[in-house]
Amino acid sequence: xxxxxxxxxxxxIDPSDPFPSGQIAKRPLTRAIIRSVATGKRMRCxxxxxxxxxxxxxxxxxxxxxxxDILTLKKHLTGGVGSTANPTxxxxxxxxxxxxxxxxxxxxxxxxxxxxxxxxxxxxxxxxYYNVSFNQKDxxxxxxxx
Amino acid sequence: MATxxxxxxxxxxxxxxxxxxxxSEDAHKVVAYSADLxxxxxxxxxxxxxxxxxxxxxxxxxxxxx
Numbered sequence: 001x002x003x004x005x006x007x008x009x010x011x012x013i014d015p016s017d018p019f020p021s022g023q024i025a026k027r028p029l030t031r032a033i034i035r036s037v038a039t040g041k042r043m044r045c046x047x048x049x050x051x052x053x054x055x056x057x058x059x060x061x062x063x064x065x066x067x068x069d070i071l072t073l074k075k076h077l078t079g080g081v082g083s084t085a086n087p088t089x090x091x092x093x094x095x096x097x098x099x100x101x102x103x104x105x106x107x108x109x110x111x112x113x114x115x116x117x118x119x120x121x122x123x124x125x126x127x128x129y130y131n132v133s134f135n136q137k138d139x140x141x142x143x144x145x146x
Numbered sequence: 147m148a149t150x151x152x153x154x155x156x157x158x159x160x161x162x163x164x165x166x167x168x169x170s171e172d173a174h175k176v177v178a179y180s181a182d183l184x185x186x187x188x189x190x191x192x193x194x195x196x197x198x199x200x201x202x203x204x205x206x207x208x209x210x211x212x
């Protein structure tokens with residue numbers, strides 16, 4: 001099966017008591033184009049392949065940039081480590097990662113993601129469509145194309 | 147097929163924490179930044195970049211458990 005290979009991005013983390021020298025967080029991040037099915041507007045952003053996320057979720061600010069009024073969308077409460085009951089508003093996006101990796105996904109927009117400024121590609125809406133291999137040792141991950 | 151890495155850290159050096167940043171489509175330069183995403187997008191368009199890559203500088207760099 002053909003694959004598309006992406007590099008991990010190394011993100012510098014400030015020193016802290018347990019990690020006095022700081023850290024480099026290795027994250028499977030890549031660039032994406034997201035397009036609202038409802039409005040046709042699009043934007044470019046970073047997404048992280050997050051196999052621990054149940055859904056795909058993006059910052060609420062991205063919805064505004066895409067011409068979407070989140071208050072007209074259906075709301076669901078979501079949570080993560082350290083946060084619960086985050087209002088998350090759902091709609092359909094087209095997501096483009098590479099020429100052979102583009103898909104439609106029912107995604108959430110949450111104010112809780114605004115602090116991070118990236119999208120998460122989770123189990124529903126991404127991993128259900130694609131087989132992904134993570135090779136952190138070599139700082140690359142691969143997505144099988146269909 | 148392989149995609150290429152970009153040196154985000156180098157591009158974002160000196161930009162205030164919490165800022166929304168617009169990076170040129172070719173990923174070579176920062177074209178706008180501000181505390182508000184809509185303002186950043188508007189400034190980017192005024193600077194001739196209609197389709198920038200958007201990223202946010204974290205308030206505090208931290209390990210993420212999302």
